[in-house]
Amino acid sequence: MNKADILLVEDDRNMREALCEMLESAGYAVTTCADGAAALDKANSSTPQLVITDLVMPDKTGVEFIRSLRRGGGALAKVPILVLTGYDGMVVQGAKLAGASKILRKPNDLERLTETVDELLQGSAS
Numbered sequence: 001m002n003k004a005d006i007l008l009v010e011d012d013r014n015m016r017e018a019l020c021e022m023l024e025s026a027g028y029a030v031t032t033c034a035d036g037a038a039a040l041d042k043a044n045s046s047t048p049q050l051v052i053t054d055l056v057m058p059d060k061t062g063v064e065f066i067r068s069l070r071r072g073g074g075a076l077a078k079v080p081i082l083v084l085t086g087y088d089g090m091v092v093q094g095a096k097l098a099g100a101s102k103i104l105r106k107p108n109d110l111e112r113l114t115e116t117v118d119e120l121l122q123g124s125a126s
Contacts, residue, residue, distance in 0.1 A: 003029040004121050007048035009039040009065065010084070011057040015106070019052070019084070019113075026114045036060030040068050047075045050121055055085045055095055063094045070099035080120040084113075 006028050010016035016032050023030045031048065033039035037059040043051065051069065055062035062083060069076050080101040085092065092103055101120055104112070 003027060004049045004117075005046070006030050006117070007039060007043055007051045008032045009034075009036060009051065009053040009057070009062070011035055011054060015054075022113060023052075023117070026117075028117070036062060036065030036068075039065055043069060043076055043079075044072070048079060050080050050082065050117060052082045052084060052117075055083060055087060055091050063091070063098045066095060066098040066100055080123060082116060082120055 006023060008016065008019055008023065008030050010019060010032070011034050016034065020030045020032050031042060033042055035057045039053065040060065053062045053065060066081055069079065069081065081099065083095045083100045083103040084106050085103065086106045095103060102116060104116060
């Protein structure tokens, strides 16, 4: 498997580190950011193959971040976006409307996470 470049956006340091470790152990190259504003800068400087984001974060929420990616045009507008969240209802609906590709509830097990990541990456390769 080729190492896919994944941008992981999560404000909770412990969750960010655990997710990063899980993804790296599955063979992915992971760049992390703690908020949507920093993640948007990072995504614009080096287009990831997949974005994984939380929804509730400081500076720029996950929904705002997703909207910015989708409205930015170019390659970033087409990058698959996986949302990992502990929320539901209107927050999740907002992410779907903003352009999230898939939404998974936290916490997540490695197998389910990597299956979803693989699915999204294969879909973006076509």
